[in-house]
Amino acid sequence: MKDIARRAGVSQATVSHILRGRHGDFRISEGTAGRVLQMAAQLGYRPSALARNFQSHRAFSLCLAVGDLTDSFWSGVATGAQQEAERHGYTLVVSNTGEIEEKERHAIDLLRERRVDGIILCPIQQKPAHLKELRASGRPFVFVDRTVDGFDVSSVVTDNIAGMRMAVDHLVGRGHRRIGYVGGPIDRSTFRDRLKGYRQGLAAHRLHPGPYAVAPSEPEAARQAAMRVLGARPSVTAVIGANFWLTVGTLRAAPDDVVVVGFDDLVLTDLLRRPVTTIVQPVEALGREAVRLLIDDITHPGPPRHLVLPPKLVVRGGAGE
Amino acid sequence: MKDIARRAGVSQATVSHILRGRHGDFRISEGTAGRVLQMAAQLGYRPSALARNFQSHRAFSLCLAVGDLTDSFWSGVATGAQQEAERHGYTLVVSNTGEIEEKERHAIDLLRERRVDGIILCPIQQKPAHLKELRASGRPFVFVDRTVDGFDVSSVVTDNIAGMRMAVDHLVGRGHRRIGYVGGPIDRSTFRDRLKGYRQGLAAHRLHPGPYAVAPSEPEAARQAAMRVLGARPSVTAVIGANFWLTVGTLRAAPDDVVVVGFDDLVLTDLLRRPVTTIVQPVEALGREAVRLLIDDITHPGPPRHLVLPPKLVVRGGAGE
DNA sequence: CGGGCATGCTAATACGTTTTAGCATTGACT
């Protein structure tokens, strides 16, 4: 920038003004502006983002801290988030929490060191001590997918209750009366809501809840839980899995004559031994909206906002007889 | 830092030295060091990464620019890369190129603006004009998964030739003599090498190449290509798909009595209508090693290095009769 | 002809670190 200034015969401040495109606000003649711009182009000038970040106290980057990027749910969220971040001139840093509190902390440290301007966090429940700290520090963050009780922070989640009701409605509409449920630990808001949706759905049809088992989100435990559900009498004609891995476990356990409906989409469904109807979450939109909320909070701090996005029922046959 | 200095009654330079842990190099008494450290803790001092980056001309972050994070191959690479980056105190920025040159350019701009210290790039072949520019700019980058002809840049790739030979060996060992191949466009080094491996494998067994078709890495085109291969006379008893989507297309086209072997792993193989043996790439290692190479190049510039990692054959039955 | 005002620009500072060169003090030794 100094070079440009010297060669264009103006001050460095002027160059800055022109390059920032503010020669409207500041009184700078077209001639000078043109000269400077041309000089800049000629010298192949690239502004130093490092200096700019430093001076503006902003890193222009956001962190997405989620459990497992390998999971198609999170890679979808990441993709949406990345696109939206890029649209706004931000960079997206990914961080794997692996659902481990200590690593979540590490991600948060990024924010506190100012290496990122804000965090999109998929909170690991349990003890939100460091979340309190984080909020106290006044740095922006939003929740995605899950929320934390008693923590009024902006969030973007799927409408889990509605989604699960759709699943139940679908099955009931196909004649099922006895519907089992393989759920996840209810210390996660998602699983709480899905269970609620399941119950509400059944109640709306004046049906009793079917057998219900809980397992951590992991296929083998899920399979065992599904076995318990399937072993219950009177026996079920359909089982719902409350998330991807729970559905996988259920599929592994369920005989062909039991219909399985899953929360979270499966891939390559046409190659599966049987079709599986699923509730699919708007994964990329979750990422996109989380970024929007976060950037909004960074640039115009305000009260927390909560977005609830609708999922979709994708019928793949297999729920009918 | 000024605060600490004032309150501890020392200069700000001293504080810096102590905080950087260099009171070994510089002659600073234990007493002062302790006092400063304690002050820092007490004031909850957090160094500003922004200032540090600025001053050191480094962003301590790397960019991973790949085609599609949603693809399990790339999300695996990203996970490995993220972990390794974190281990070294770097942050990983993701960028989706979507296999579009213009977006690749955008990722490269990140580097040139110094928002990242280096790029891990999965190059989109065609015209490497901007790659030349990039190399000319002297900024570090490495290739992952693919290489570009005549471009001697550090790279980490899977041993595609060996992988494909393993696939052929496996099939031949199971008695197959007529093996078809659904490959990808050979303007990608990966597909070139895999085709080479396929041919070498057959030649090693004194077999003639079977029918061969090329399709872009996309399931419908792949299915059609597979149909052509399957329609050839004399007919094949096995077909190899040269990557994930090509395998998926092949699976969709192939009747049950034709064995399909895939390059790239499939998920949930136990739920598929039939077992599929695959060549699985060391995805996380690709990411990890790429990061290592890149950081190494950043900190100790040297001649390009090329890593070739071995894939694994995962037999899932289904290749036998 | 002087006061006021618009125009076009500049000087200087700040941002928070790291780093280089060097200063003051003390004690040991000749």
Added chain:
DNA sequence: AGTCAATGCTAAAACGTATTAGCATGCCCG
């Protein structure tokens, strides 16, 4: 007493940008 080295620290510059306040100049108007 004077020299030398070691010890423990500090002053100051540098990194590249954004910003704030203000300075010249010329013109209009009364």
